[in-house]
Amino acid sequence: MHKLSILAIAFAFHALAAEPCRQVSVKNENELWVHDGTASRLLIRDAQGVNLPRWSPDHAELLYAHDFNFNGDPVSSLVIVDADGRVRRQIAVNYDDGVNAFTNLGWVSRDVVWAEGHATPSSGVYHEWNVRTGQQLTEKWGSAFVWSPNGKLLAQRGHIPHGAPNDFRVEALINGQPVRLQDGASSKISALAWSPDSSTLAVALKHDHSSSIELVDAGTRKSVRAFAIPVAAAKSLQWQDADTIAVDTIADSWLISASTGKAERAPVHAVSAPCSSLSR
């Protein structure tokens, strides 16, 4: 059996098996539930909404975001609760933080959380806060922010002012520094994903009528491989293991071998929501 077919079958079982972290889910848009094996318990019910819950690296706390309410200021909040559902910290998000919705959250470390917010159709704003003091630590502009699993490298799509011309060359960045891609000018970065060992950044590019993936070495920030993928537009990427990259489009999912570039249609929707413990 072809190696990638074996991987596809293994992936299907992996997708059905429990992730290596405690599962959480949101019900009725305002209830945060924790699932331990077959037991489920309501951790907290928050009238201001529960969005994008993420475990801290040690599973001692959960981070989530309130709904946005533009009637007042702050317009939203980030909430940290402990494993018993007690609110430990609430971080105000103000209008002047420049975001109109949250697209992703995570933990940089045990004491620092991050949030990517939606600002325009083209770009967003990323912030970090110290959860112990509530202090905002940094602000970056761009989108598709993703931390490496080892917590040392932040990849992103560079900032695009809204309304930029079609030939505007957007860059992929690692820790604020541009990466060098093999691709020519006429493409757009559609998704980013780190390998499990944090050594390689996968960059999905959308061309005029096709798509490709480039693998960027984290140390040199240079592309070391590039290959076409049989999708019109990759919407998200996720490394399933050291050699398999899952690609989601609007319609279907694919598994791509990082070493050979061979593609196989995935049996189920391949890219899953991040387990918060992996987003440090």
Next chain:
Amino acid sequence: MSQTVTTWRRSALFHALVLAAAVSAAAADQTLTITSFDCAFGCVGYNADPALSGVNPQTHYCTFVDPLPGFTTAKRLRIVREGGKALFYTWAGTPTVSVEFNGAAVGTPQTIGGVALCGGLFPIEFDTGLQTNGLDSYIYGGTNTIAWTVANGDLNLGTMSVEITYDDTPRTLTLQALAPDIPTGSGLVNDCLEYRSKLLLTAVRDPIKFPGISIALAPTRPQFDTFDQPPATDSTGSTTGWMFTRDQGTGGVTATSKGFRPALGSVTFAEANFESGFLVTAYATALESDFSGPSVTNPCGLTGTFNEAFLTSNRGVLMEGSGQDSAGDVISIDYAQTPNPSKKKVCFKIDSCSHTASNTCATAGRTVAIDPDVMEYTTIMRINGVSGNRTAEDTGGAITGYHIDNYVGAGKAAIKAWNNLKGAVVRYIDGGGQCTN
């Protein structure tokens, strides 16, 4: 006496049916009696006698073509045949006889003890009983087979009659085509949206339900429309099929099944809801009057004094792409001078309006940004929770999948009037993505 085991099913040579219809006593039920069959008749001996024929049991087949009026339902068979135990041979075992109708047993086997020579046969009757939902094994419009099996003895069998009780109301299929939607993940092919309509089918005539019925769907626009054919009907006589197309207009569908009156339906593919809910957020252009703090004089490309945050903050022109200054002019980034604008180096220009990706002027109450893999520019839509129609005019790399960004105008007040929507129903009204032939 010859031993004839006839299997003249579907024979084209002996289809001489004599129909004698009789009005049934039961309301809505009619009866019809058949006396001629496609098999050997007269007094025939069947010798399931190991000592004589060596063949035990022996089976004799008689067939008839469905005589019922079109699309009616057979509910009962009373099968009567003259017979009697034969005594012509040395082994005088007591025969049993059983009947199957199209492979299904009718009643229980009977032991025939009475000796009857030809000329003195007596009636042997097998009855299916009244099956309210119709006889499952009956073959409508085709050839039905009655199998007589004799075992452990010698039996004479003579002429036969079959009385069929049937419900005279025609069996029909029903087809209900639900309003189409735009299925999740269907995207655009050759810039055309895909539509899908759920087709509810039944083979039911209360109280009779017809499970296990295969229904075939066929389009009237075969070059545009395709189907997911339905599985066989379930215990309620129901099943579901699907119709797909990327062509607007009206598509017809015919549902057929042997022995049922066909059903016709049609679906109009024009306005339709997207199956997937959408996240709907908002974006705005900057408004200088919203900002306070330091000013900058004659920034690159401009003449005059401007609020610095209006130009380069996270709510300013450098983020939003354009803004309206205190004088009412639209300020946007000059990419000719600064192809890679940043806080360190950005030049501006006076512009005619805030331009969208499709080169229209962004207009509050009309413009939305979309993912062009989901819908086309110029698509006119209605978003549940948003007043008035919206037109897909803008896009950006941060809008992926089922996400719409609604342009609300300039400044803080415009954003303040907005509430994000999760899972909003979006209805395609007109414009881009429509294909007609």
